[in-house]
């Protein structure tokens with residue numbers, strides 16, 4: 482299924498007029514946000530660590546020429562960019578394309594190898610299970626999935642060494658625990674929270690005065706991180722993270738969640754949550 486951009490109207494509303502502005506789309510995906518930014522007259526640098534999105538990025542590059550640049554790397558690499566930008570947007574998590582291809586191993590709805598790597602590089606979910614001790618795996622399940630009985634579940638998984646998504650699913654007795662277990666492993670395989678923290682660390686120095694950072698989160702664990710980091714910026718002017726520009730100050734942008742109509746049209750939007758900040762000076 483083609484990925485339907487989530488909360489796009491709210492994102493555009495939170496950014497205001499972007500004509501002539503420079504935007505970092507940290508999570509290109511199917512390019513839904515990027516196209517909207519370009520069509521509204523902005524220049525876009527887009528990041529995605531999934532090599533499968535490159536053909537879509539190539540099409541956009543041909544259409545929009547120098548106004549668009551694609552960087553096939555993790556978004557924590559925004560820290561290496563030169564210059565300053567008017568907006569940085571994170572639409573976190575996985576895309577419909579990633580979920581819908583069973584061979585990628587993200588979904589328990591189709592059978593495939595227990596992979597879960599967005600980038601295709603590094604250790605996959607099978608390797609992670611192999612490498613972690615029972616206690617470490619239990620911590621992953623607890624911290625990234627709020628899984629109850631995490632220690633027992635970790636022991637079962639270690640003993641069974643599942644190689645496919647269906648094998649893993651068959652080990653989970655309570656149907657309510659299936660999605661949280663898959664989520665927890667996916668977060669660990671892709672170091673999703675570490676990536677988010679490192680990227681957010683780089684944001685203050687990359688924004689112009691008046692620049693905005695918008696995050697769309699899909700579960701409470703990443704939402705908690707965004708909320709905490711944004712709160713630290715909005716309540717602590719003079720953050721030492723801004724050595725080159727001295728004192729900076731941020732104000733929160735109104736949060737948003739999808740309407741019932743959006744959720745009916747796109748059930749994957751249901752847990753989305755928009756948070757944003759604007760840098761005032």
Ligand SMILES: C[S@@+](CC[C@H](N)C(=O)[O-])C[C@H]1O[C@@H](n2cnc3c(N)ncnc32)[C@H](O)[C@@H]1O
Pocket residue numbers: 484485486487507508509510511512513514515528529530531534554555556557572573574575576599673676677
């Ligand atoms: C929800 S989709 C984005 C959809 C996009 N906004 C659109 O409208 O088409 C999230 C995308 O972010 C990418 N992604 C997630 N974490 C990433 C990271 N740390 N670095 C780079 N890309 C990442 C995923 O590969 C996926 O393609």
